[in-house]
Amino acid sequence: MYNEKKIFIAACLCLCLFGMVAVSVGSVLPEIVTKFGVGKLKAGFITSLLPAGILAGSIFFGPIADRYGYKELYISCCVLVLIGLQALAFGTDWWMIQLAVFAVGCGGGVLNGGTSAMVADISDEEERGSRLSLLGIFYGVGAIAMPTILAVLAQWFTRETIFLGIGGFVLGIIFYLISIAFPPPKQAGGTPIGAMGKLIQNKVLLGLSLFLLFQSGMESVVSSWITSFLQVQPNILPEMALMALTVHMGALTLMRVLLSRLLKIYPSFQILVAGYLLIVLGCLVLWWSPNYTGALIGLVLLGCGFAGGFPIIFAQIGTLWSEVSGTAFSVALTIALTGGIGLSYLMGVVAHHFGVEQLPLLLLGAVVCLGLMVLNTRNTFRTSKV
Secondary structure (H helix, E strand, O other), X not given: OOOHHHHHHHHHHHHHHHHHHHHHHHHHHHHHHHHHOOOHHHHHHHHHHHHHHHHHHHHHHHHHHHHHOOHHHHHHHHHHHHHHHHHHHHOOOHHHHHXXXXXXXXXXHHHHHHHHHHHHHHOOHHHHHHHHHHHXXXXXXXHHXXXXXXXXXXXXXXXXXXXHXXXXXXXXXXXXXXXXXXXXXXXXXXXXXXXXXXXXXXXXXXXXXXXXXXXXXXXXXXXXXXXXXXXXXXXXXXXXXHHHXXXXXXXXXXXXXXXXXXXXXXXXXXXXXXXXXXXXXXXXXXXXXXOHHHHHHHHHHHHHHHOOHHHHHHHHHHHHOHXXXXXXXXXXXXXXXXXXXXXXXXXXXXXXXXXXXXXXXXXXXXXXHHHHHHHHHHHHHHOOOO
């Protein structure tokens, strides 16, 4: 028999690890480029391997989790991340670095989707959204911790030594996962892989997934391009731009703390709409802002607006497809991540031809599409049946 609190702690630790993974390449890329003497083309290619790995992990984790359970899957992916991070630090050949980045992304992609699916499984309908919002905090903790650890400890230790320490943290997570009992697999008598094709064609799941697609795309554009956007503005230094990104992530994380309470009080769709309105306001402030202070306000609003989208949609998916929740989460995350990669690439095209100054206009275009998805999902929240 499993203990819900221990399972939730395991999910939080694994999502924190994914948060670290998500920023790992960007945190060490300058040193890797210098070490191997590669050009911008190769550096750009290696950054694309991380989201490719995350996407691959997101596609396959659901059917495996539904069929075999979460314990062995989590342990295997933590080991994969551990090996990948150490290879990033100690790799002596360029092919090893490329393989390490993809491995870290793949393991992280499984942990990202698997933690949400498992928390949805162990939660009842009333507390599902609140727990998923609380879980989401740990992504922000990991994402903020990784560059902070590297920046602070780099004054006294080499990158290799720091990564050995991070490896010790990952080993601690692995031993904890080994020590606790997990929920049994839900489809032990048969494979749910065939269900994936049916789920992809399900209009309700597709509508929820398209909401995630546009929000994921907007989040990806902000996290990847906002520092470049701010640095072309007058009187904004690089360190100020990095601070703005940290403030944005901090606002998202703190709002998820608040949402863990609000989702127990107010209907989830009302909070989803309120979050959307904050996103709209944030985009407009970012577009109109003439100075750094205005940009900070816009980024805080965007962070607060983004906070509820994934936990609320994930909670609804976990309610509607409880018997094959892992597979349903795989479908939704695959669609969402495709949007994140696609919109970020589109921003690159826009920046190349028209300048990075057009970022707020791209966000406003995406926010119109996101609004249509909000309207499209409103009926889904009025029923607990597909």
